[in-house]
Amino acid sequence: ETGVTQTPRHLVMGMTNKKSLKCEQHLGHNAMYWYKQSAKKPLELMFVYNFKEQTENNSVPSRFSPECPNSSHLFLHLHTLQPEDSALYLCASSQDRDIYYMNTEAFFGQGTRLTVV
Amino acid sequence: DAKTTQPPSMDCAEGRAANLPCNHSTISGNEYVYWYRQIHSQGPQYIIHGLKNNETNEMASLIITEDRKSSTLILPHATLRDTAVYYCIVRVEKKLTFGTGTRLTIIP
Numbered sequence: 020e021t022g023v024t025q026t027p028r029h030l031v032m033g034m035t036n037k038k039s040l041k042c043e044q045h046l047g048h049n050a051m052y053w054y055k056q057s058a059k060k061p062l063e064l065m066f067v068y069n070f071k072e073q074t075e076n077n078s079v080p081s082r083f084s085p086e087c088p089n090s091s092h093l094f095l096h097l098h099t100l101q102p103e104d105s106a107l108y109l110c111a112s113s114q115d116r117d118i119y120y121m122n123t124e125a126f127f128g129q130g131t132r133l134t135v136v
Numbered sequence: 137d138a139k140t141t142q143p144p145s146m147d148c149a150e151g152r153a154a155n156l157p158c159n160h161s162t163i164s165g166n167e168y169v170y171w172y173r174q175i176h177s178q179g180p181q182y183i184i185h186g187l188k189n190n191e192t193n194e195m196a197s198l199i200i201t202e203d204r205k206s207s208t209l210i211l212p213h214a215t216l217r218d219t220a221v222y223y224c225i226v227r228v229e230k231k232l233t234f235g236t237g238t239r240l241t242i243i244p
Binding site: 021023061062064107109111124125126127128129130132 | 170177178179180181182185231232233234235236237
């Protein structure tokens with residue numbers, strides 16, 4: 020148990036559906052991250068939020084829409100996804116972005132296994 | 137673009153020390169070396185990190201060569217639960233960038 024909770028753990032959705040992934044942490048961290056892990060590929064950083072503000076978007080398609088209402092919660096809204104978007108989506112948090120960038124660990128959730136059919 | 141090189145896979149007998157090597161020959165003077173592991177279908181778990189001195193915690197030891205171009209993660213008494221993919225990471229443009237890691241299998 021890392022203190023970062025993701026729901027749901029598994030999700031199957033059609034290409035025309037709209038769904039949301041949720042991430043929650045009560046570690047007192049101010050930075051939160053979305054990563055994508057496709058089969059047999061390294062983890063890819065998607066979005067970075069620091070103190071509720073998005074500070075990075077690594078060329079992620081607009082069908083993925085993040086939301087960070089407060090430092091404890093992070094959402095990833097999904098719409099009109101493609102089968103190639105099927106992957107493990109991981110949320111992580113750290114004390115804050117700048118410390119994370121310099122010298123600290125990140126805490127990861129268990130991930131949401133997404134299948135797009 | 138990971139800045140580290142790791143063997144794709146390794147086996148280790150249960151109860152023995154597992155030594156996982158990592159090359160990071162282009163590491164800068166102020167960059168830390170991090171190790172994470174990922175057990176199948178779970179999120180990565182932080183293990184240890186270091187700058188230039190050897191480090192030890194309850195999970196593992198990290199040995200960094202004097203020139204800092206390589207390091208070794210040591211799991212002193214490997215158990216079956218240590219079977220995972222181990223990632224050696226040096227920050228790229230201040231970001232944790234995961235490579236493909238080493239798949240460590242602990243053999244009973």
